[in-house]
Amino acid sequence: MASLSGPIWRAIESFYGSFAPNPPPRIRDPAKPMQVICVGLPRSGTESLQKALLTLGYDYTYHTQGWDMLNESPHRMNSWVALARRNFFAPTAEPITSTDFDALLGHAVAVTDAAANCFAAEIIAAYPDAKVILNTRRDIDAWNSSVMSNIVAANEDMFKWFLCWFNADLWWQWPTHQRILWPALFRCTDYRSLRSGVEPFAKTVHEQHKRQFDDWFPENSYWNGISKMDGDHCADSSRNTCLKHRSRGRTTKALSRRELRRI
Numbered sequence: 151m152a153s154l155s156g157p158i159w160r161a162i163e164s165f166y167g168s169f170a171p172n173p174p175p176r177i178r179d180p181a182k183p184m185q186v187i188c189v190g191l192p193r194s195g196t197e198s199l200q201k202a203l204l205t206l207g208y209d210y211t212y213h214t215q216g217w218d219m220l221n222e223s224p225h226r227m228n229s230w231v232a233l234a235r236r237n238f239f240a241p242t243a244e245p246i247t248s249t250d251f252d253a254l255l256g257h258a259v260a261v262t263d264a265a266a267n268c269f270a271a272e273i274i275a276a277y278p279d280a281k282v283i284l285n286t287r288r289d290i291d292a293w294n295s296s297v298m299s300n301i302v303a304a305n306e307d308m309f310k311w312f313l314c315w316f317n318a319d320l321w322w323q324w325p326t327h328q329r330i331l332w333p334a335l336f337r338c339t340d341y342r343s344l345r346s347g348v349e350p351f352a353k354t355v356h357e358q359h360k361r362q363f364d365d366w367f368p369e370n371s372y373w374n375g376i377s378k379m380d381g382d383h384c385a386d387s388s389r390n391t392c393l394k395h396r397s398r399g400r401t402t403k404a405l406s407r408r409e410l411r412r413i
Contacts, residue, residue: 169318171224176256186260190285214263227322
């Protein structure tokens, strides 16, 4: 199988890129800055948290693994892949800035899931005035099981993998998460297999992900619950404050019925 950095895979990516819509970059309204960054790992209540933030008035809250990244129209998945390549495959590249993130998230005032947890250090640095939520699961074994039964299971669904080669939009849905973002997050030794990272490293990744935020932010800067958030105001709204919000997420699909019907 071709390396993700090799000429064969880059040629494949370029071919499917020729069918990508390539909409113009988003431009952020200065009156709507990025306000909340939810850096919790996938399967940690990310969709529930998105809905809670929307209810509290954080409109729009971007949920990366849900319908936003995969099914917004026109999609920007090829641009997410380019940003991920710059972050994970080009260590000498220029730092990712708020302008880079705004091109994809300029319509959002809050973000959950992959855009936040896969680019945690970069997106926090890009938006230093945003509040930071560290959403986790109480039961790490239940979280690990959820990752295996949802994310890894999607990665190993060969029927969906087969279908993606016949539709450009479906194709971009596959490498965005299954070949680039999740393998990097879970330290996969084989980018073709999420299992190669999740089985040996998922719990370690979970603990280290949490620990780095414990190191970055003092304990007394944590919020104690999302119930303390009130509309556009949050308890203790100092820069980059962490909220530990624990909730269960719901299963999200890697492929949309809309795209499947096009084949």
